[in-house]
Amino acid sequence: MILPRWGEAILVWYTGFILLFFFAINSYYLILTVVGFWRTLRVFKEVRRPDQRRLLRSPLTPPVSVLAPAFNEEANVVENVRSLLMLDYPNFEVILINDGSRDRTLGRLVDAFDLRRSARCFEYTLRCKPVRGIYESPIYPNLVVVDKENGGKADALNAGLDVSFYPLFCAIDADSILEPDALLRLVRPFIDAPGVTIAAGGVVRVANGCEIHGGRVHQVRLPVRALPLIQIVEYLRAFLFGRMGWSTGNTLLVISGAFGLFEKRAAVQAGGYATDSVGEDMELVVRMHRQRREQRQPYRIGFVPDPICWTEVPVSFRVLRRQRTRWQRGLIDTLIRHRTMIGRPRYGSVGMVSLPGFVIFEMLSPLIELSGYLVLPILWVLGLLSLSGAYTFFVLAIMYMILVSALAVLLEDVAFRRYPSVRDLGRLLIGAVLENFGFRQLTVWWRVRAFWEYLRGDLSWGAMERRGVGAA
Amino acid sequence: MIPVVALEPLKNCVLALAAAVLLLALFLVVDRGMAAIVRARTRRREPLLTRLVYQAVDECCGDASEFRRLSRLDRKLVRSILLGLALDLRGDTGDAIAAMYHALGFLKADLARLRSRRATTRASAAGDLGLIRSTGAVPALLQAFSDPDVRVRQAAVWAVGQAGGPAALHALIRLLGDPSRAVANRAQEVLAERGPEVVDAILAYTEHTSSRLGRLAAIELLGLLRVATCSPLLLRFMKDLDPEVRVKSVKAAAAVGDPRFLEALHGCLEDSSWAVRCQAAKGLSLFGSPASVPRLTAALRDQHWWVRFYAATGLAETGPTGEEALSSALSDPSSSVRDMARYLLERRAKQPALALP
Numbered sequence: 160m161i162l163p164r165w166g167e168a169i170l171v172w173y174t175g176f177i178l179l180f181f182f183a184i185n186s187y188y189l190i191l192t193v194v195g196f197w198r199t200l201r202v203f204k205e206v207r208r209p210d211q212r213r214l215l216r217s218p219l220t221p222p223v224s225v226l227a228p229a230f231n232e233e234a235n236v237v238e239n240v241r242s243l244l245m246l247d248y249p250n251f252e253v254i255l256i257n258d259g260s261r262d263r264t265l266g267r268l269v270d271a272f273d274l275r276r277s278a279r280c281f282e283y284t285l286r287c288k289p290v291r292g293i294y295e296s297p298i299y300p301n302l303v304v305v306d307k308e309n310g311g312k313a314d315a316l317n318a319g320l321d322v323s324f325y326p327l328f329c330a331i332d333a334d335s336i337l338e339p340d341a342l343l344r345l346v347r348p349f350i351d352a353p354g355v356t357i358a359a360g361g362v363v364r365v366a367n368g369c370e371i372h373g374g375r376v377h378q379v380r381l382p383v384r385a386l387p388l389i390q391i392v393e394y395l396r397a398f399l400f401g402r403m404g405w406s407t408g409n410t411l412l413v414i415s416g417a418f419g420l421f422e423k424r425a426a427v428q429a430g431g432y433a434t435d436s437v438g439e440d441m442e443l444v445v446r447m448h449r450q451r452r453e454q455r456q457p458y459r460i461g462f463v464p465d466p467i468c469w470t471e472v473p474v475s476f477r478v479l480r481r482q483r484t485r486w487q488r489g490l491i492d493t494l495i496r497h498r499t500m501i502g503r504p505r506y507g508s509v510g511m512v513s514l515p516g517f518v519i520f521e522m523l524s525p526l527i528e529l530s531g532y533l534v535l536p537i538l539w540v541l542g543l544l545s546l547s548g549a550y551t552f553f554v555l556a557i558m559y560m561i562l563v564s565a566l567a568v569l570l571e572d573v574a575f576r577r578y579p580s581v582r583d584l585g586r587l588l589i590g591a592v593l594e595n596f597g598f599r600q601l602t603v604w605w606r607v608r609a610f611w612e613y614l615r616g617d618l619s620w621g622a623m624e625r626r627g628v629g630a631a
Numbered sequence: 632m633i634p635v636v637a638l639e640p641l642k643n644c645v646l647a648l649a650a651a652v653l654l655l656a657l658f659l660v661v662d663r664g665m666a667a668i669v670r671a672r673t674r675r676r677e678p679l680l681t682r683l684v685y686q687a688v689d690e691c692c693g694d695a696s697e698f699r700r701l702s703r704l705d706r707k708l709v710r711s712i713l714l715g716l717a718l719d720l721r722g723d724t725g726d727a728i729a730a731m732y733h734a735l736g737f738l739k740a741d742l743a744r745l746r747s748r749r750a751t752t753r754a755s756a757a758g759d760l761g762l763i764r765s766t767g768a769v770p771a772l773l774q775a776f777s778d779p780d781v782r783v784r785q786a787a788v789w790a791v792g793q794a795g796g797p798a799a800l801h802a803l804i805r806l807l808g809d810p811s812r813a814v815a816n817r818a819q820e821v822l823a824e825r826g827p828e829v830v831d832a833i834l835a836y837t838e839h840t841s842s843r844l845g846r847l848a849a850i851e852l853l854g855l856l857r858v859a860t861c862s863p864l865l866l867r868f869m870k871d872l873d874p875e876v877r878v879k880s881v882k883a884a885a886a887v888g889d890p891r892f893l894e895a896l897h898g899c900l901e902d903s904s905w906a907v908r909c910q911a912a913k914g915l916s917l918f919g920s921p922a923s924v925p926r927l928t929a930a931l932r933d934q935h936w937w938v939r940f941y942a943a944t945g946l947a948e949t950g951p952t953g954e955e956a957l958s959s960a961l962s963d964p965s966s967s968v969r970d971m972a973r974y975l976l977e978r979r980a981k982q983p984a985l986a987l988p
Contacts, residue, residue: 208758210789280970351813558648
């Protein structure tokens with residue numbers, strides 16, 4: 160015997176805990192999957208109704224400020240702004256915030272849109288780094304470029320919020336491409352429940368491999384490389400099931416920073432974006448929940464599955480690692496900041512259901528999963544578990560994840576069918592399988608590392624290397 | 632060896648999951664295959680059926696017997712062709728389409744779907760009935776106004792807006808006070824599309840309704856309709872005790888643009904609610920009257936940024952007198968007023984009209 164009896168007992172108990180956690184997390188995913196599936200199909204049927212199609216151009220459609228923070232985006236910025244200016248929406252302004260770029264982001268914009276320095280006035284409602292200048296275009300009256308000192312994405316968004324004129328704002332990444340009718344679709348909950356809906360998120364999809372011209376996605380294609388392909392499956396699962404599932408009980412905690420629509424007044428009242436957080440998108444949403452619940456004001460934070468924003472995902476492990484550790488640090492930071500909400504009935508379903516769910520199944524799950532990977536071989540070495548037992552358990556976990564991913568692919572195909580060929584469908588299913596052999600374990604490891612980085616107080620974003628959408 | 636994990640059930644679970652994944656993959660392939668077959672068939676049959684439909688519509692739908700012999704799939708296709716045509720065609724052709732839809736039994740089927748137990752089916756039926764604009768469906772649609780599901784009520788409101796005659800007007804107006812804002816908004820949109828014919832009924836509703844939400848929606852609607860006959864009522868509501876009623880009234884008054892509102896808007900610049908003052912300044916910028924210059928200049932001292940901004944905008948929109956006042960504001964002690972004046976003068980010089988929020 161290598162271990163004393165009590166050591167063995169602890170190991171056995173821990174294995175039992177891991178098993179319990181395994182069933183709990185799978186039930187969690189199953190519930191989200193079922194709810195997300197049902198809700199997405201319901202919305203899909205609804206938006207196809209003729210009255211929904213025609214009345215999107217309602218006279219009650221509120222004007223929107225589109226805020227796009229940009230840092231060193233000279234490669235794509237002009238094309239992306241052009242794509243934003245071509246949005247199909249009755250009344251909107253595009254505010255691009257140049258967050259102290261060190262490349263020619265501003266220069267390219269000035270040249271392309273004949274920008275002139277403007278005396279546009281604004282109120283510093285939210286604190287942000289000094290604005291060096293505001294530029295407007297005589298050709299595009301709804302384009303505003305804010306040039307400011309570098310302060311990070313949250314700071315840039317706060318500056319954009321200060322400068323914006325309209326009651327709703329859409330926060331997007333400057334390198335993302337919105338589908339022409341994405342804003343019209345995303346604004347629906349705000350028209351249906353004005354004053355009650357304070358935020359809504361849309362779907363972010365992977366643009367790698369797609370054919371893109373003039374800032375529009377002309378043909379949806381899958382990337383050749385495995386890494387972005389696997390991320391497509393991941394995004395489908397996260398948006399169609401995760402976000403959709405959580406939004407059902409008004410418990411959605413994350414609206415992607417790449418594509419979300421907010422009521423300006425509610426965001427400003429909540430204090431705007433937190434500049435000292437790397438998960439500023441989630442943090443703002445949780446803070447809005449908190450404020451509304453504390454003030455006992457009716458509100459709704461929703462998710463709409465049909466407006467689409469295309470974004471480029473990392474194609475190298477190095478960049479992917481930075482992205483994933485940042486996401487995890489953001490999650491940890493937000494949950495720790497708002498820890499007093501957890502388990503408090505005062506915060507309703509957010510405090511009692513979604514926050515505890517996020518703590519257990521999103522924040523702590525990589526730690527438990529990693530320990531599972533370590534404990535199973537130890538049990539085997541100690542003779543406490545047969546090889547076939549360990550193997551069966553591992554295969555079961557993988558099969559379950561494949562099933563959830565396959566359901567996401569099915570939902571995409573039934574409701575949206577963005578990937579037209581059967582070959583694409585097959586490749587997506589292959590991606591769903593491949594994800595479990597290496598990719599998943601790597602992301603678990605990166606997420607565990609994020610705890611260490613968080614404890615060290617690392618607030619860095621890390622540069623996202625752009626190849627230009629459609630290149631990968 | 633300590634039996635940590637009972638293996639048999641786990642193995643069964645693995646097999647079950649594997650079977651489920653395979654079934655899903657199979658379903659996807661079969662679904663794709665079926666869709667491809669239907670698409671191919673539609674491509675083949677659609678030109679022929681479209682020609683038949685056009686002919687029948689041209690002949691004012693005298694004979695629908697030819698369509699009765701069609702297969703179920705072809706009938707589905709004919710139905711979708713008719714709905715597609717109904718989307719864009721009105722007048723006599725629209726009536727002919729509706730008559731044909733009725734003659735082929737689609738209307739009856741839609742009315743039956745409107746009584747379905749599933750809310751999505753009821754909503755979809757209401758939407759289709761709205762597309763076809765058949766007056767025969769209006770009583771059933773009016774009944775759907777009291778459906779417990781918001782989606783059905785929304786679709787029914789739209790459908791009645793498309794098909795309903797004067798009889799449905801009062802039912803639509805009553806919906807302005809619906810507890811669901813989605814339904815009330817839909818009623819607003821539908822009534823706004825109808826134009827000035829609905830003004831009298833809305834004025835009566837606004838005056839007598841006990842529903843606060845209904846009144847607010849009706850006032851907003853009056854602004855969308857932009858008819859001067861509502862001016863006396865709006866003038867009265869601009870002095871209402873409820874600040875939200877005042878905000879909506881001021882906004883509507885600015886949209887209507889009746890010169891009688893000018894004095895009242897000047898008065899609203901001193902309202903206790905900043906939102907009312909803001910809307911009043913914004914409204915005055917739409918009027919562009921030189922008579923407003925002294926009031927707007929005074930509003931540049933307002934404590935609220937947006938009121939000052941719209942006051943400055945108003946000055947920029949009131950011609951030389953306003954611009955003169957703005958030029959003087961360039962030496963204002965307040966930096967925010969100076970900034971606004973500079974910006975608006977610059978903007979005025981570059982572009983004649985400023986896109987207002």
